[in-house]
Amino acid sequence: MNEGDYLQSFEIATVVWRESLEALLIVGILLAWSAREGPAARLRGTRWIAAGALVGIGCSAGLALVMISAADFLSGDGEDLLQLFLAALAAVLMLRMVFWMRAIERRPSGKLGGRAAIHARAGNWFGLAVLSALAVAREGAETVVFLYGLLSTSTGWHAGMVAASGAFGFLLAGVCFWSFKAGASVASMKAISRASQVLLLILGSGLTMIVVDKVISLGILPPMTSPLWDTAWLLDDSHGFGAFFAGLAGYRSRPELLPLVGLGFYWLVASLAYAPPFDREIPA
Template sequence: MSGNMIQIVLVVWRESIEALLVVGILSAFLMRQPAAARRKGLAYLRAGIIAGLLLAMLIAGVILFVGEWLDGDRQDYFQAMMVFVAAALIVQMVFWIRSHGRQMQQALESGAGKALAAANGWGLLLLAALAIAREGSETAIFLYGILASSGESLDAAAIVAIALGFGAALGCYLILQAGARAVTWRVFFRVSEAMLLILACSLLMSGLDRLISLDLVSPLSAPLWDTSWLIDDGQGIGGLIASLTGYRARPELLPLLVFAGYWLAAVILLGGGKRWRVAAAS
């Protein structure tokens, strides 16, 4: 399996887990309600899931239509932009989950409770639809960014990777819901955060490579070194590592600065920045 296909599996796995988690939280909340409210709520929940999936498919169709409608340089610019948008959304998702993940269940149950208290099943439908549409639309953007970064299309291999990602997500969700002690939700989110940050870095570097190839930015120097004798980023295991992590065997100055700056910012904002704030406050 190529690096891009592994990226697709990872994205679909992570986004599907979040969508399943939303559905699981709302379902568990409804199961604690009286029989009449439970039946009505579950019907609206199912309708919300379907509506959210349809909305996500609509957004994906718009993205694909725009990408195909543009031609020449405009298509190249659009695809480069979508690569950066996908990278930015992945990073934003990691930080959002880190900041609000603990309150997600409370917020979802609160919204569902208000909808049931008002005898308004449409509120529950809208809550589920928006949550599912958010995950689905993000997945569409991520997949387009991954495929655009490599110049590939949604072929049979990509569809298989999507199916594998969803199957893996469903398996992980069932294991975690069963209360497996070996892997808790906290461990899952921490591991997936690291994997997503690596994926975002890879997309960032691919987008930068495209901007350089389009002569929109300067690499600022000739290649600073050459480690292709050790790990060739153009083929074999080296190509896999490059597509997954953003590794470059012959980096110019600008890609090197962007790569280093990305990881420095990630470390400071996710870990070191918090410790510095605590130290300053004390």
């Protein structure tokens, strides 16, 4: 495997791990709260929640087929525009997820768990299935968009590598979920959350640079300047670790002005997730 293959495997495993872990945690919350109504409710709740999860997976698979069909239908600039749109959408979704994670910074079990308990108490098993289906479909849809945005801009991937990397990411998510169920501390959950945020921000940075490169190659905007500096002597983005880092985080050893503006804007927006809340009282 070359550096491009390692990059693709790392990105795929990271996305699948993050989205699978969130889906597993949500399903686990639904199961835990429905089980509070007794053994009979637990058994029925498990069946309905599992059925809802399968429906959610099916919806995600349907979305993947639609996107693949759309890509096959397009050609030339149309395909490039689709890749640009999907990469931009994936970067925005990663930023949105970081903002969401920063907003809660704790397990979001209260609201969702309360709704699960209400459905279980009322015997509304279909409502539990709907909650499960929506949660899994949401995570699955984001996974599809992320992976398609990553893979559509690369020609070096193959199905076996994608499957193996995805399976590893899912396995890692299962291990994390099991460790939490076995009694991992809240601090461990926060550490996973912070690590997820860092990885998402780095992946989003790389996708942002892909979008900028597409904008320039399609002639939508010019690069604005010739390369402003050359750090290839220190870390060349054309091979080795430099190429891996370039694909992962958007590093360029010979950047023009437009890529720098795009990357700077991305990190400026990302920094707002870590800014103090606006509703704090201003001292007199």
